[in-house]
Amino acid sequence: MKEIESLFETYKNAVFQKDVEAFLSIFDEHVRIFDMWEWTYEGLVSWREMVKGWFGSLGTERVVVTFDEVQVEAAGGMAVASAYVRFAAISEQGEELRYLQNRLTWVAQQKGGVWKIIHEHTSGPVDGETMKVIMKR
Amino acid sequence: MKEIESLFETYKNAVFQKDVEAFLSIFDEHVRIFDMWEWTYEGLVSWREMVKGWFGSLGTERVVVTFDEVQVEAAGGMAVASAYVRFAAISEQGEELRYLQNRLTWVAQQKGGVWKIIHEHTSGPVDGETMKVIMKR
Numbered sequence: 001m002k003e004i005e006s007l008f009e010t011y012k013n014a015v016f017q018k019d020v021e022a023f024l025s026i027f028d029e030h031v032r033i034f035d036m037w038e039w040t041y042e043g044l045v046s047w048r049e050m051v052k053g054w055f056g057s058l059g060t061e062r063v064v065v066t067f068d069e070v071q072v073e074a075a076g077g078m079a080v081a082s083a084y085v086r087f088a089a090i091s092e093q094g095e096e097l098r099y100l101q102n103r104l105t106w107v108a109q110q111k112g113g114v115w116k117i118i119h120e121h122t123s124g125p126v127d128g129e130t131m132k133v134i135m136k137r
Numbered sequence: 138m139k140e141i142e143s144l145f146e147t148y149k150n151a152v153f154q155k156d157v158e159a160f161l162s163i164f165d166e167h168v169r170i171f172d173m174w175e176w177t178y179e180g181l182v183s184w185r186e187m188v189k190g191w192f193g194s195l196g197t198e199r200v201v202v203t204f205d206e207v208q209v210e211a212a213g214g215m216a217v218a219s220a221y222v223r224f225a226a227i228s229e230q231g232e233e234l235r236y237l238q239n240r241l242t243w244v245a246q247q248k249g250g251v252w253k254i255i256h257e258h259t260s261g262p263v264d265g266e267t268m269k270v271i272m273k274r
Binding site: 032035038073074075077082103105125126128130131 | 174211261269
């Protein structure tokens, strides 16, 4: 689905550019986010604070996002995508410093001709012995 | 949405009864599951092994499942639900022994008049200091 591919592209570019407004442009005002690091963000106001904090914390590093094994299902103005996401930290010299991976689910709806994400769920699986999250596949 | 409510009911009852077939009846043959404890289960064959292992490990205990703050969106034969799930372990005497909570996303599709879950994502958020999963809201 072209429309969902464009959400992935916008996400990648916005993160690489640390562009808060471009990042937020693909999310619905009432988005519900089950985030890797927080129980939930309900709505764009709190999500904006998260994004500003994230991009602001990066210093001179940039983040390269890659989506793998994407599956998309769509019906009647709604689309769902699931994928693995790789976040790589890149130095000013373009060297990869470290990375982590997680699982992503997106639910998008077409609203006034534009696709917006109404639900995001990101996470890593848990090691049952240590109860720590696993960050690499 | 009545159909999604019925998936929640079947899930709860199947877990309480430790009924593997009833549990699996709401999942699609090609379901993709991003699980709390595993990166992924792709398809019913591996999901069946998980469920058999889970129910078989319970001994005389039972598990009472509760769904909270459920949100449902539906369009054209597809439905998405997000919720918090509470899993409580109950002794033979009906006493609650312990519980944990996580986040749940379900994507269901109507196939031949029957709703089947084609994607599930369950997780807890991660404490950024300890990297341990948080199991209680």
